Amino acid sequence: AQKVTQAQTEISVVEKEDVTLDCVYETRDTTYYLFWYKQPPSGELVFLIRRNSFDEQNEISGRYSWNFQKSTSSFNFTITASQVVDSAVYFCALSQYNQGGKLIFGQGTELSVKP
């Protein structure tokens, strides 16, 4: 079975703190893709990153970084020096190769960054 687990339902931090959002996935496929989406209070879903199963390089984009570890089936997301604008619900998702692009989402982590 395929599954994505985001164990942290809610996280609250103070501005400028670093925060890591956890994502653990389950799949039997050797080829798969992992994604992070952001849902700000306005409600839309914003794509952040896509990673395929063959590429375990960590990625950094500004204050955002992602740590993909196949050995632990995890794809964690870190925000450095958090800002109030980072307050949102963040979703991790899994898609399997040749399955029509269907996404399996985690339950989401609500991040609140307080000034």
Add this chain to the structure above:
Amino acid sequence: DAGITQSPRHKVTETGTPVTLRCHQTENHRYMYWYRQDPGHGLRLIHYSYGVKDTDKGEVSDGYSVSRSKTEDFLLTLESATSSQTSVYFCAISDEVYMNTEAFFGQGTRLTVV
């Protein structure tokens, strides 16, 4: 931003009535999806389409049907709305799924069944 428009954006309907939600895209993407978002469940796939008149069921398809007569339009119909179908519905589109490129989402439709 990807050209995806959902209509209506908000709807309140009574139990037992049929409801149709529309998703319109201007990107000419082949694949289209309907998801529902509920607290504690993230987003779950209802139905998806891999071409005109080609559709398939997702994880939570009971009580829903879809149609796609044109590349740009994907309709979701609740045949007889129930309170359990109160949710936020998102349409998504994707292009090259063999490489699993990212899906782009519409702004969502908030449906309340009373």
